[in-house]
Amino acid sequence: MYDELLEMIESNKLRPVKQILVEMHESDIAEILEHIENPASLVKVFKLLPKDMGAQVFSYVDTDIQEKLITALSSSELGPIIEEMYIDDAVDLVEEMPANMVEKILRASTPETRSTINKFLKYEDSTAGSIMTPEFVDVKDSMSVGDSIKRVKKLAENVETINVVYVTDGARVIKGVVSIRDLILANDNKKISDIMNDNVIYAETDTDQEEIARMFSEYDFLAMPIVDKEKRLVGIVTVDDVIDVIEEEASEDISVMAGVTPNEKPYLKTSVFRIWLNRFPWLMLLMISATFTGLIISKNETLLNNGIFGILLTSCIPMIMDTGGNAGGQASATIVRGIALGDVEFRDLFKVMLKEFLVSLLVGLSLAVVCFGKILLVDGVIFGTEGVKVGSAAIIASAMFFTIVIAKIVGCSLPLIAKKLKFDPAVMASPFITTIVDILSLLVYCFLATTFLM
Amino acid sequence: MYDELLEMIESNKLRPVKQILVEMHESDIAEILEHIENPASLVKVFKLLPKDMGAQVFSYVDTDIQEKLITALSSSELGPIIEEMYIDDAVDLVEEMPANMVEKILRASTPETRSTINKFLKYEDSTAGSIMTPEFVDVKDSMSVGDSIKRVKKLAENVETINVVYVTDGARVIKGVVSIRDLILANDNKKISDIMNDNVIYAETDTDQEEIARMFSEYDFLAMPIVDKEKRLVGIVTVDDVIDVIEEEASEDISVMAGVTPNEKPYLKTSVFRIWLNRFPWLMLLMISATFTGLIISKNETLLNNGIFGILLTSCIPMIMDTGGNAGGQASATIVRGIALGDVEFRDLFKVMLKEFLVSLLVGLSLAVVCFGKILLVDGVIFGTEGVKVGSAAIIASAMFFTIVIAKIVGCSLPLIAKKLKFDPAVMASPFITTIVDILSLLVYCFLATTFLM
Numbered sequence: 001m002y003d004e005l006l007e008m009i010e011s012n013k014l015r016p017v018k019q020i021l022v023e024m025h026e027s028d029i030a031e032i033l034e035h036i037e038n039p040a041s042l043v044k045v046f047k048l049l050p051k052d053m054g055a056q057v058f059s060y061v062d063t064d065i066q067e068k069l070i071t072a073l074s075s076s077e078l079g080p081i082i083e084e085m086y087i088d089d090a091v092d093l094v095e096e097m098p099a100n101m102v103e104k105i106l107r108a109s110t111p112e113t114r115s116t117i118n119k120f121l122k123y124e125d126s127t128a129g130s131i132m133t134p135e136f137v138d139v140k141d142s143m144s145v146g147d148s149i150k151r152v153k154k155l156a157e158n159v160e161t162i163n164v165v166y167v168t169d170g171a172r173v174i175k176g177v178v179s180i181r182d183l184i185l186a187n188d189n190k191k192i193s194d195i196m197n198d199n200v201i202y203a204e205t206d207t208d209q210e211e212i213a214r215m216f217s218e219y220d221f222l223a224m225p226i227v228d229k230e231k232r233l234v235g236i237v238t239v240d241d242v243i244d245v246i247e248e249e250a251s252e253d254i255s256v257m258a259g260v261t262p263n264e265k266p267y268l269k270t271s272v273f274r275i276w277l278n279r280f281p282w283l284m285l286l287m288i289s290a291t292f293t294g295l296i297i298s299k300n301e302t303l304l305n306n307g308i309f310g311i312l313l314t315s316c317i318p319m320i321m322d323t324g325g326n327a328g329g330q331a332s333a334t335i336v337r338g339i340a341l342g343d344v345e346f347r348d349l350f351k352v353m354l355k356e357f358l359v360s361l362l363v364g365l366s367l368a369v370v371c372f373g374k375i376l377l378v379d380g381v382i383f384g385t386e387g388v389k390v391g392s393a394a395i396i397a398s399a400m401f402f403t404i405v406i407a408k409i410v411g412c413s414l415p416l417i418a419k420k421l422k423f424d425p426a427v428m429a430s431p432f433i434t435t436i437v438d439i440l441s442l443l444v445y446c447f448l449a450t451t452f453l454m
Numbered sequence: 455m456y457d458e459l460l461e462m463i464e465s466n467k468l469r470p471v472k473q474i475l476v477e478m479h480e481s482d483i484a485e486i487l488e489h490i491e492n493p494a495s496l497v498k499v500f501k502l503l504p505k506d507m508g509a510q511v512f513s514y515v516d517t518d519i520q521e522k523l524i525t526a527l528s529s530s531e532l533g534p535i536i537e538e539m540y541i542d543d544a545v546d547l548v549e550e551m552p553a554n555m556v557e558k559i560l561r562a563s564t565p566e567t568r569s570t571i572n573k574f575l576k577y578e579d580s581t582a583g584s585i586m587t588p589e590f591v592d593v594k595d596s597m598s599v600g601d602s603i604k605r606v607k608k609l610a611e612n613v614e615t616i617n618v619v620y621v622t623d624g625a626r627v628i629k630g631v632v633s634i635r636d637l638i639l640a641n642d643n644k645k646i647s648d649i650m651n652d653n654v655i656y657a658e659t660d661t662d663q664e665e666i667a668r669m670f671s672e673y674d675f676l677a678m679p680i681v682d683k684e685k686r687l688v689g690i691v692t693v694d695d696v697i698d699v700i701e702e703e704a705s706e707d708i709s710v711m712a713g714v715t716p717n718e719k720p721y722l723k724t725s726v727f728r729i730w731l732n733r734f735p736w737l738m739l740l741m742i743s744a745t746f747t748g749l750i751i752s753k754n755e756t757l758l759n760n761g762i763f764g765i766l767l768t769s770c771i772p773m774i775m776d777t778g779g780n781a782g783g784q785a786s787a788t789i790v791r792g793i794a795l796g797d798v799e800f801r802d803l804f805k806v807m808l809k810e811f812l813v814s815l816l817v818g819l820s821l822a823v824v825c826f827g828k829i830l831l832v833d834g835v836i837f838g839t840e841g842v843k844v845g846s847a848a849i850i851a852s853a854m855f856f857t858i859v860i861a862k863i864v865g866c867s868l869p870l871i872a873k874k875l876k877f878d879p880a881v882m883a884s885p886f887i888t889t890i891v892d893i894l895s896l897l898v899y900c901f902l903a904t905t906f907l908m
Binding site for chain 2 (some may be wrong): 008009023024025027056079088089149150152153156157162165180181182183185199216217218219220222240241242243244245246252253254255257258259260266267268272273275276279280282283284286287288290291294295297298301304306310312314315316317319321322323325326327329330332333334335338341343344348351352355358359362363366367370371378379383385386390400404431434437438442
């Protein structure tokens with residue numbers, strides 16, 4: 001169906017195109033716009049949309065399309081779209097556009113909108129202030145239910161949600177919340193303060209957006225009031241923006257845990273140079289830190305060059321190091337995710353370390369047994385690797401055991417310590433842990449081998 | 455404040471405890487219950503709660519507390535709680551409880567609830583059916599707005615949300631949706647079919663929950679209708695459950711990417727044995743597959759035992775392998791996340807491979823240059839490692855280059871191929887990629903060294 005529509009657009013059949021578009025969801029229209037190759041057609045199709053749909057579609061399309069549209073539209077065409085947009089979307093737009101576009105956007109807005117945008121731009125990135133909107137329904141605590149419903153109806157067109165109504169006093173301080181459900185079920189003559197829930201859960205404008213997301217997930221909110229230092233209601237955060245935050249934070253953690261600088265743009269829209277920039281510094285850092293493993297190996301040259309035993313020991317280095325890295329990565333990823341979900345905190349450090357120590361004993365013992373058997377059977381009998389004896393297999397298996405224990409302890413504690421020191425715990429996951437565990441496990445390995453085999 | 459309340463509970467001051475509890479959010483009450491040590495106090499405090507709050511709190515507490523409560527409550531006490539719970543929560547409860555508890559729950563329910571629970575238990579795990587609820591407001595397309603509002607008020611107490619009202623025809627087939635906003639703004643005499651949005655976006659009961667989450671995130675839904683094969687409305691999914699799905703899916707991906715079997719329980723509540731079970735098989739599998747790297751090394755013993763060159767080459771193995779693993783992990787994690795967010799699909803395979811090839815050329819070249827310099831300067835001049843010459847450094851740097859190229863191509867393509875074959879793409883991330891890249895990079899390394907140095 002998309003292809004058909006795109007063909008109709010290309011052949012300039014605008015009337016039927018309009019009829020189809022106005023029936024579609026704004027997010028799907030945005031998707032269509034992103035597939036129009038010809039910039040002139042793009043603008044023509046966009047202009048077909050009614051004003052309110054246009055504003056919504058404009059919020060949904062990617063920044064490159066937004067730029068094209070802003071360039072093509074006149075100030076008098078752009079103005080109404082900006083006015084129709086929700087303030088939080090308009091603020092996002094201004095934050096993402098280059099300076100000349102921002103100028104055009106602000107010039108096209110009314111002075112009132114311009115000043116609101118400027119006010120919201122001041123909230124720091126990743127705080128509640130940066131994702132909230134000032135478009136909500138507020139009623140005074142002295143109002144009746146009937147009057148409140150009238151106010152809901154009056155504001156309904158211009159707010160982001162009417163599902164929750166916020167109650168404030170004369171000084172705009174938050175006093176309670178009422179769901180639209182309770183409002184329409186209540187008797188018109190009742191006072192709002194009698195039916196409202198006065199145990200309001202709110203956050204301040206500088207609360208971290210991750211904390212906001214955790215509260216939404218804990219309390220099953222649809223929207224949450226945000227207040228300033230004087231507890232005056234200044235905005236609300238809605239659940240749709242929280243979903244974006246949750247996905248963004250998970251993406252960020254996954255990126256960092258893979259040693260990649262996080263990037264908000266979709267992969268296919270990110271330039272090769274930007275990808276290089278996001279990946280190269282981490283790889284370089286990790287590569288240079290491998291100098292230590294290299295040093296340990298060359299300092300143990302007499303051990304590793306020691307005939308058939310040397311070859312066996314050398315051939316097992318990748319196995320020991322990889323398994324150590326994987327074991328540490330398992331622990332660190334589990335803890336990093338636990339921190340993100342609010343399940344684990346720094347004060348649990350010793351509980352976590354004890355648990356991982358017990359796990360590492362179990363994992364280490366079972367893996368050492370398998371490792372011992374594997375070396376004797378697979379390497380020794382099947383592949384006939386030289387130097388395989390019960391003694392050498394036992395040394396390698398014990399090195400495996402100690403590597404696992406070290407890896408788990410390092411892997412579980414570093415993310416918690418990082419969190420305490422206000423670093424991103426995800427940085428302390430996989431590649432970083434691997435590098436540390438490599439060094440420690442090689443030291444143990446060479447120490448055991450030197451002590452018992454030479 | 456929590457500690458104070460817990461103290462009051464311990465000293466059995468139930469009346470003030472009740473006064474405090476009824477003012478709190480159910481999720482916070484659940485948290486309190488989880489901190490009560492004495493099982494008798496737990497039950498006593500729970501019984502203080504009004505019926506509707508009790509049901510909500512019961513949905514929020516962890517399964518171990520649910521078990522304790524079910525055991526302690528009589529059938530006549532348990533029944534009303536089950537009836538008050540949302541059906542989707544009751545179904546989750548039945549799914550998580552051991553058989554004897556399930557029996558008690560079902561015996562305590564009314565025949566009607568029992569049959570609904572049994573019907574919903576049949577929907578497969580991780581599908582729309584498994585997370586939907588049958589408690590929504592539906593109106594007929596022939597009804598007036600006024601009558602619809604009456605119906606909303608009548609059902610309001612017993613549905614999960616009234617924010618969206620669903621319009622069906624005589625055969626219960628979905629025809630449209632109306633937001634509560636449009637409903638209260640419309641004239642009472644209008645027909646519902648005139649104000650409803652008849653371009654309904656819905657899903658079927660067997661749609662994967664990940665797909666549902668993607669639709670919520672794309673369309674900013676608060677709730678979404680779920681239909682059977684005949685397009686009859688059978689339930690709705692609400693955004694609070696979708697947030698849980700999004701967090702669960704991200705946790706699952708992170709687990710799998712770290713080589714850990716996913717686990718829904720919070721870390722601190724998971725037993726040591728269960729953690730061992732979730733981690734050991736992966737480590738064993740990966741350890742055994744390291745047999746190949748071991749074989750490659752022992753087959754190249756003449757190269758690696760070859761005096762000073764051999765030691766230099768051996769000492770650089772960890773660096774080459776780790777950097778390859780990290781480079782591959784970067785690509786696979788990026789693509790796995792892109793697949794999860796719906797940004798990348800299998801049909802983009804060649805676009806992705808081309809992009810990663812270009813990235814790998816940039817990363818490979820820059821890293822090879824740094825590697826060449828690092829070996830000459832750090833290893834050669836600073837640490838005086840023997841065997842460092844321009845020729846040997848150049849061989850190692852070129853091996854680094856080819857390793858990066860191979861790692862990136864393998865890392866980006868395997869997750870997409872896994873997705874196409876209906877495997878979990880996340881399995882094709884870090885530890886798995888590392889193992890494959892280890893083998894390939896060692897082969898290239900030994901081939902280059904043998905060809906040019908011997």
